[in-house]
Amino acid sequence: MNHSKLPKTIVALGLVSLFMDISSEMIHSLLPLFLVTVLGASALSVGFIEGIAEATASIAKVFSGVISDWMGRRKLLILLGYGLAALTKPLFPLAQGIGAVLTARFIDRIGKGIRGAPRDALIADVTPPEIRGAAYGLRQAMDAVGSFAGPLLAMVLMATTQNNFRLIFWVAVLPAIICVLLIIFGVEEPEATRPTIKIRSPLRRENLCRFEPRFWWLVTFAALLTCARFSEAFLLLRAENVGLAVTWVPAMLIVMNVMYALSAYPFGKFSDNGGRHRLLMWGIALLIASDVVLALADNFWLVGLGAAIWGLHMGATQGLLSVLVADAAPANLRGTAFGVFNLVSGLALLAASVLAGGLWTVFGPAITFYAGAAIAAVALLGLLAKLEFYE
Numbered sequence: 001m002n003h004s005k006l007p008k009t010i011v012a013l014g015l016v017s018l019f020m021d022i023s024s025e026m027i028h029s030l031l032p033l034f035l036v037t038v039l040g041a042s043a044l045s046v047g048f049i050e051g052i053a054e055a056t057a058s059i060a061k062v063f064s065g066v067i068s069d070w071m072g073r074r075k076l077l078i079l080l081g082y083g084l085a086a087l088t089k090p091l092f093p094l095a096q097g098i099g100a101v102l103t104a105r106f107i108d109r110i111g112k113g114i115r116g117a118p119r120d121a122l123i124a125d126v127t128p129p130e131i132r133g134a135a136y137g138l139r140q141a142m143d144a145v146g147s148f149a150g151p152l153l154a155m156v157l158m159a160t161t162q163n164n165f166r167l168i169f170w171v172a173v174l175p176a177i178i179c180v181l182l183i184i185f186g187v188e189e190p191e192a193t194r195p196t197i198k199i200r201s202p203l204r205r206e207n208l209c210r211f212e213p214r215f216w217w218l219v220t221f222a223a224l225l226t227c228a229r230f231s232e233a234f235l236l237l238r239a240e241n242v243g244l245a246v247t248w249v250p251a252m253l254i255v256m257n258v259m260y261a262l263s264a265y266p267f268g269k270f271s272d273n274g275g276r277h278r279l280l281m282w283g284i285a286l287l288i289a290s291d292v293v294l295a296l297a298d299n300f301w302l303v304g305l306g307a308a309i310w311g312l313h314m315g316a317t318q319g320l321l322s323v324l325v326a327d328a329a330p331a332n333l334r335g336t337a338f339g340v341f342n343l344v345s346g347l348a349l350l351a352a353s354v355l356a357g358g359l360w361t362v363f364g365p366a367i368t369f370y371a372g373a374a375i376a377a378v379a380l381l382g383l384l385a386k387l388e389f390y391e
Contacts, residue, residue: 007126010135012186013119014142019179020082021146022153024108026172027092029151029250030158031101034165039098060113061346065339068118069332075189078122081115082183084108086176093169116342121334124326126190130272132326136319137268144261144314148254155250211337215328219341221382222321223348228287228376230352232256234360234368235294235307241365244300252307259311267316268323276320283316284380291373295366 064081068074084107091104120136127135150172157168232253239252271279286309294306322338329337359368 017143019175023176025150061342062339065117065335068335074118074122077118084111093166117338133268133271137265141264148257226348227352230356256311263315286313295369
């Protein structure tokens, strides 16, 4: 098997992620400021909108994964998910109040939820097991490129258009259209992966019992690891806390996503060469190191270092966890598996962020990151105790 030869559908899905992330991040990196300064919204309104949006995405992931297994098809749901997101983009420049923005974000996150599990399942459907690490790594890498290219492009356009939010939001519509065209013409769903007999309901008890114990342990382990990582918003808060000017605070996310983009594909290929156990352990060790650096940071250079290590952790673990989910799930229940996995991880991220916010408020930033390091250490011990589940 030529490890460098990935199916063209994988490359197409990577480009889809790249263009949609550029479009979304161009808008989302400016949206809080747009809401407050242009539409006159309060910080509470911003938090309310974001909370509803992310909760919606997590719930939708389960149902879309189940439906893709029941239909025996993935592409239609992927197109629907990205198509909904693309249709919401013009609503942002047209918005005259927070109600329109809330509607757009709600529909956009429904789209994200619909596409996530079927897309991840399709990657496993079209990729031989021996190169799945590279496949998931490539998609994650291109997604991360979009995550830093979008804000960079938004910053450049803000500087050259005298802060014309609505014009920039209109520009963001173009990569969303490209994304949809890539799905229509570039993504193929092989007939061989479609079950000849459709299961009546993937959420039936007998179907859930088909998931091996290692899948449920993996879901639990990933939730614990997510609790150790919490929201990336705390990277931004830490940068501001040590005195970095607000204008440059988003640079921390750019640093993190650059390292994520550069490392995800090489780490994915490494995992295909029999290094999955070691890579997962290294990934957790990187998270611990990042948390410790961020806890000790007293200047923005150290926060930048912590953000860079955080990005390496993401590159080492996120694609690999997807590979492990794909390997642990029956082929005709992969969509359901990714839906359950993403829902539990999303709820864990919400709980972790609430916990981190409480620790930050009561004890300060250092204790928050030390707590993250401690939880990551517990996850590492759990992995060492259960390595047989990855055999």
